[in-house]
Amino acid sequence: MEQGKSLVLLVTANNPQSQLFINYLHDQLDCPVSVVAPGTEWKGKDASPTVVLLDADHIDEATMQQWHVKAAEAGDMSLAAFNLRDEEHAVEILSAMNLQGVFYRSDSLEMICKGLRILLEGNLWMSRSLMTRMIQFFRRQQLNSYRPVCGLTHRELEIIAMLGTGASNIEIADQLFVSEHTVKSHLYNIFRKIKVHNRLQAVNWARQNLGAPPPLVGRRQRDASHQGSPHPN
Numbered sequence: 001m002e003q004g005k006s007l008v009l010l011v012t013a014n015n016p017q018s019q020l021f022i023n024y025l026h027d028q029l030d031c032p033v034s035v036v037a038p039g040t041e042w043k044g045k046d047a048s049p050t051v052v053l054l055d056a057d058h059i060d061e062a063t064m065q066q067w068h069v070k071a072a073e074a075g076d077m078s079l080a081a082f083n084l085r086d087e088e089h090a091v092e093i094l095s096a097m098n099l100q101g102v103f104y105r106s107d108s109l110e111m112i113c114k115g116l117r118i119l120l121e122g123n124l125w126m127s128r129s130l131m132t133r134m135i136q137f138f139r140r141q142q143l144n145s146y147r148p149v150c151g152l153t154h155r156e157l158e159i160i161a162m163l164g165t166g167a168s169n170i171e172i173a174d175q176l177f178v179s180e181h182t183v184k185s186h187l188y189n190i191f192r193k194i195k196v197h198n199r200l201q202a203v204n205w206a207r208q209n210l211g212a213p214p215p216l217v218g219r220r221q222r223d224a225s226h227q228g229s230p231h232p233n
Helices: 016-029 061-074 087-094 109-120 128-145 154-163 169-176 180-194 199-209 217-225
Strands: 008-011 033-036 051-055 078-084 101-104
Touching: 008 016, 016 033, 016 109, 051 061, 051 109, 061 078, 078 087, 078 109, 087 101, 087 128, 101 109, 154 169, 154 180, 154 199, 169 180, 180 199
Parallel strands: 008 033, 008 051, 051 078, 078 101
Antiparallel strands: none
């Protein structure tokens, strides 16, 4: 199967077991397969990852969000998660980020290879029942978008979306060019309006009512042009 410069990148712990998995994928897919440890920057030069496989057993949510941003910046990169426990776990992940493929712990090696071939062709790989659930999920979000969102202001919606990326108060302040005290005040108002008590509850509320936070690509570009700017209150 000729895939040109396509590359499958496995994001997981680099150990003998993952190396065996990589060798198997390479033999079956007839395209380059590489591995990068979670939290390590990918520095490949010869080819850009076409399909990135995120190992749910070894990657935290913040790292997944980082790859979410990279995929949005690349434009031609497909993200897939594997070692997911079950469909409920898949729904949880898909409500927080955009994935083109989903693989479960119970999937055979043959099934994983079949799914990767589909992803390399630019198509989706997930079960019909999962797609149906996600369509229903996004339809509910669309309906909610036509209603007032608990009186949240535009700035408060921005901040609650950033919570979903794992950003700290200081990081949110840097992104929005405000003080950390201002962020804390906004968070207090957000928690009161949506009737939650902590950041995790706020993130879960946002996923159910607002959907996955968009990658902050444009904001990062603005950061570069405003380096050194003071933080107004």
